[in-house]
Amino acid sequence: MARLVIMGGGVAGHTTATFAKKWLGKDHEVVVVTPNSQWNWIPSNIWVGVGQMEKKDVVFPLAPIYKKAGIIYKQALATTIHPEGKEGDDTPFIIIQSTEEGSVGETETLTYDYLVNATGPKLNFDATPGLGDGSGQMGSNTVSVCTAEHAVHANDELTKTFEKAKAGKRQKILVGTGHGTCTCQGAAFEYIFNIEHEAKKAGIRDMLDIKWISNEAFLGDFGMGGLHMKVGGYAVSSKLFAESLYAERNVEWIIGAHTSKVEEGKIEYELLDGTMHEETFDFAMLIPPFSGVGFKAYAKDGADITDQLFMPNGFMKVDAKYDAGAYENWKASDWPETYQNPSFGNIFAAGIAFAPPHLISKPMSSPNGTPINPTPPRTGMPAGIIGKAVAHSVCDMIKAGDDVELHKASMAEMGAACVASAGKGVLHGTAAAMTVYPVVPDFEKYPGTGRDTKYTFGEIGLAGHWIKHILHHMFIYKAKLKPGWTLIPE
Amino acid sequence: MIKNITTYPTQTNFGFGGTVRHFDETLTQLLTDLKETIEENHLDGLAAFQIGSPLSVMVIKKENEFIEIINPVVFTKEGKINPVETTAYFPQLTATTTRAQKIKLMYENRQGEQQFLTAEDDLAILIQRKVDYLMGSTFLVRLSPEEKQLFEQKLASNSDELTLESCPTGLKSEKILTTIKYGVIVGVVVLTSSFLLSDSHLNMLKSLEYILIALLFLLTLGYFFYAQYEGKKYNTCTSCQIGNIVAMTLIKSIHITGLFLLTYWLT
Numbered sequence: 179m180a181r182l183v184i185m186g187g188g189v190a191g192h193t194t195a196t197f198a199k200k201w202l203g204k205d206h207e208v209v210v211v212t213p214n215s216q217w218n219w220i221p222s223n224i225w226v227g228v229g230q231m232e233k234k235d236v237v238f239p240l241a242p243i244y245k246k247a248g249i250i251y252k253q254a255l256a257t258t259i260h261p262e263g264k265e266g267d268d269t270p271f272i273i274i275q276s277t278e279e280g281s282v283g284e285t286e287t288l289t290y291d292y293l294v295n296a297t298g299p300k301l302n303f304d305a306t307p308g309l310g311d312g313s314g315q316m317g318s319n320t321v322s323v324c325t326a327e328h329a330v331h332a333n334d335e336l337t338k339t340f341e342k343a344k345a346g347k348r349q350k351i352l353v354g355t356g357h358g359t360c361t362c363q364g365a366a367f368e369y370i371f372n373i374e375h376e377a378k379k380a381g382i383r384d385m386l387d388i389k390w391i392s393n394e395a396f397l398g399d400f401g402m403g404g405l406h407m408k409v410g411g412y413a414v415s416s417k418l419f420a421e422s423l424y425a426e427r428n429v430e431w432i433i434g435a436h437t438s439k440v441e442e443g444k445i446e447y448e449l450l451d452g453t454m455h456e457e458t459f460d461f462a463m464l465i466p467p468f469s470g471v472g473f474k475a476y477a478k479d480g481a482d483i484t485d486q487l488f489m490p491n492g493f494m495k496v497d498a499k500y501d502a503g504a505y506e507n508w509k510a511s512d513w514p515e516t517y518q519n520p521s522f523g524n525i526f527a528a529g530i531a532f533a534p535p536h537l538i539s540k541p542m543s544s545p546n547g548t549p550i551n552p553t554p555p556r557t558g559m560p561a562g563i564i565g566k567a568v569a570h571s572v573c574d575m576i577k578a579g580d581d582v583e584l585h586k587a588s589m590a591e592m593g594a595a596c597v598a599s600a601g602k603g604v605l606h607g608t609a610a611a612m613t614v615y616p617v618v619p620d621f622e623k624y625p626g627t628g629r630d631t632k633y634t635f636g637e638i639g640l641a642g643h644w645i646k647h648i649l650h651h652m653f654i655y656k657a658k659l660k661p662g663w664t665l666i667p668e
Numbered sequence: 669m670i671k672n673i674t675t676y677p678t679q680t681n682f683g684f685g686g687t688v689r690h691f692d693e694t695l696t697q698l699l700t701d702l703k704e705t706i707e708e709n710h711l712d713g714l715a716a717f718q719i720g721s722p723l724s725v726m727v728i729k730k731e732n733e734f735i736e737i738i739n740p741v742v743f744t745k746e747g748k749i750n751p752v753e754t755t756a757y758f759p760q761l762t763a764t765t766t767r768a769q770k771i772k773l774m775y776e777n778r779q780g781e782q783q784f785l786t787a788e789d790d791l792a793i794l795i796q797r798k799v800d801y802l803m804g805s806t807f808l809v810r811l812s813p814e815e816k817q818l819f820e821q822k823l824a825s826n827s828d829e830l831t832l833e834s835c836p837t838g839l840k841s842e843k844i845l846t847t848i849k850y851g852v853i854v855g856v857v858v859l860t861s862s863f864l865l866s867d868s869h870l871n872m873l874k875s876l877e878y879i880l881i882a883l884l885f886l887l888t889l890g891y892f893f894y895a896q897y898e899g900k901k902y903n904t905c906t907s908c909q910i911g912n913i914v915a916m917t918l919i920k921s922i923h924i925t926g927l928f929l930l931t932y933w934l935t
């Protein structure tokens with residue numbers, strides 16, 4: 179009997195675990211180590227952040243689902259990886275630390291035959307002074323919607339801001355990225371337009387100054403040089419749609435910005451031309467930059483081998499080309515396909531946890547040398563697809579030996595369809611549907627742009643909102659492993 | 669080499685927004701082509717997209733000097749103005765757009781070195797127009813809904829003579845058309861409930877549907893005559909021309925007949 183251990187039960191880890199268990203059956207063990215007792219459909223957190231959904235609508239308890247599926251569930255944080263085992267015993271293992279009520283902090287050794295790292299991002303608030311509290315958590319100056327708890331807090335603060343506006347006090351709202359190297363602009367984009375939508379519904383829109391701040395090179399860049407929309411039957415950049423949306427909704431914007439410092443009611447930021455500026459706010463939601471969760475790895479003799487498994491930013495090394503060099507040399511083939519760690523063939527990374535070889539969009543920095551460019555987008559669809567491909571590979575290895583051909587899922591061969599909510603409501607909701615293919619430009623296949631604009635659909639409207647809402651229910655249904663869950667795509 | 673400039677109605681079906689990665693001979697050639705095409709056509713600037721290249725490159729001619737702008741990023745926009753613009757894609761036609769009065773631009777020169785430029789008024793407008801091309805579009809995206817409707821009229825009649833006054837938006841005849849459209853939709857939606865109704869209710873529904881259909885026919889007739897009356901006032905406006913009015917009357921009549929047949933069969 180082989181044991182597959184999956185660290186992290188988010189989008190990627192949950193997909194890997196559920197498919198692996200389905201394919202392996204009772205003959206082998208699948209163990210999930212994840213610190214939260216509840217699974218969170220993160221994309222819907224923005225609706226919790228504006229009070230349009232409650233936390234209970236976006237989470238559900240994991241234990242009963244895993245029990246039903248026959249997956250062993252450890253509510254714990256993985257802390258260290260020992261891929262060579264220990265002196266006298268070659269069995270690889272990880273150390274985990276319980277987060278379960280009643281046993282918090284207790285450690286356990288968990289051996290594995292195969293290990294999948296699907297621990298997602300560390301929300302690196304402390305990368306920007308004042309954005310974090312100095313101990314790795316979110317600070318008190320701004321809010322976030324990255325977790326369900328954060329979103330509940332964001333809604334509490336937003337409600338207070340709305341009350342003040344109702345009482346006749348003009349309020350300044352700032353939403354965007356809290357650092358020059360952030361990704362996940364799409365979530366902030368959705369949040370700002372949902373706030374705007376709710377403000378209109380509450381009749382206080384004219385009491386709010388709403389401003390966007392981001393590290394993107396243009397509005398609608400979303401960290402991948404823009405997506406495509408259809409206008410008059412032809413593909414155009416999401417930039418044009420985003421610009422008209424910001425103008426139409428009277429949302430001011432700052433782009434090409436690195437938020438360098440956050441204080442109570444004020445941020446400092448640097449623009450692409452190196453100039454420094456300040457912006458004040460009454461309410462701010464700033465997405466933190468992401469890093470890997472920061473595992474340590476040790477050899478049999480106790481030597482630190484973290485650098486064999488991880489890049490300096492904490493993301494796991496996989497089968498990517500990390501030495502591609504300057505921007506002009508980047509190729510689609512630099513991107514990983516199997517997500518297998520090059521040093522240890524029984525370790526994989528899935529979802530945000532893998533280290534990308536380089537940025538997707540052109541690197542940019544101010545004349546002061548400050549990098550101001552989005553890091554590669556890490557959305558749910560690739561996380562799910564990669565999670566499934568890794569599950570496939572591991573299952574094949576378990577059943578047929580380590581020499582089997584591994585399953586591939588390169589982001590240079592995946593398209594992205596982004597349905598961005600700009601307001602929730604049965605009749606008055608709006609969302610923009612945008613697409614891009616492939617996510618990572620392939621300049622060899624598509625000379626010039628690296629992208630295939632023929633693969634384009636979508637526009638903005640109520641239909642988009644309905645799609646977004648249906649996706650919410652579909653993905654939670656799938657994650658709960660209800661009948662037919664395997665038929666719902668990642 | 670002097671290149672052909674894509675003009676309306678040719679639709680551009682190549683890519684756009686392609687970042688220049690190699691500052692080599694191909695780029696030099698593209699810059700030369702852009703300059704020669706600008707000179708030949710007496711233009712003040714051209715985006716590579718206008719001559720069939722998907723790359724983020726534009727050349728601006730300012731006081732007889734060329735500015736070569738590669739991979740531009742407009743990172744600051746200030747002020748709002750409403751200039752009357754012309755562009756080579758729509759020869760001889762003008763439109764009133766909305767633009768930023770001042771922009772700050774980061775770009776690269778032909779050596780790939782980072783440059784900054786602050787542009788105001790005419791230069792800012794020109795650069796913004798070219799940036800729209802680099803993203804696969806034209807100044808159409810910078811028009812207010814009314815201006816856009818007017819510009820579509822100009823395109824249809826190939827005349828720049830039209831103004832918002834000579835062809836106003838929100839004509840009464842167009843409102844009648846919208847009312848007919850919603851009338852038909854309501855008729856169809858109400859019909860779907862016929863499956864759930866008892867016989868006595870069904871008869872009432874049928875009568876109501878026929879009244880609605882009669883009203884819609886009357887409205888269509890009203891549209892036919894009123895639109896011609898309105899068309900006399902705005903005789904340059906294509907939506908007011910008799911061919912268009914006849915076509916719209918026919919289309920609406922077909923829709924209403926469809927509703928009549930549905931009612932006849934279903935109830």
Ligand SMILES: Cc1cc2nc3c(=O)[nH]c(=O)nc-3n(C[C@H](O)[C@H](O)[C@H](O)COP(=O)(O)OP(=O)(O)OC[C@H]3O[C@@H](n4cnc5c(N)ncnc54)[C@H](O)[C@@H]3O)c2cc1C
Binds near residue numbers: 190213222256597
């Ligand atoms: C507000 C917001 C909105 C978004 N909207 C969209 C959207 O509309 N569409 C879209 O495609 N994507 C969206 N995304 C991105 C999407 O949520 C991510 O791509 C996806 O969650 C990534 O999956 P993952 O499994 O890699 O990471 P996660 O889903 O973050 O899962 C990582 C898991 O690992 C656990 N973990 C962390 N550390 C450890 C440890 N040491 N040991 C064990 N477990 C650990 C975490 O608790 C978590 O459960 C959004 C993201 C945010 C923040």
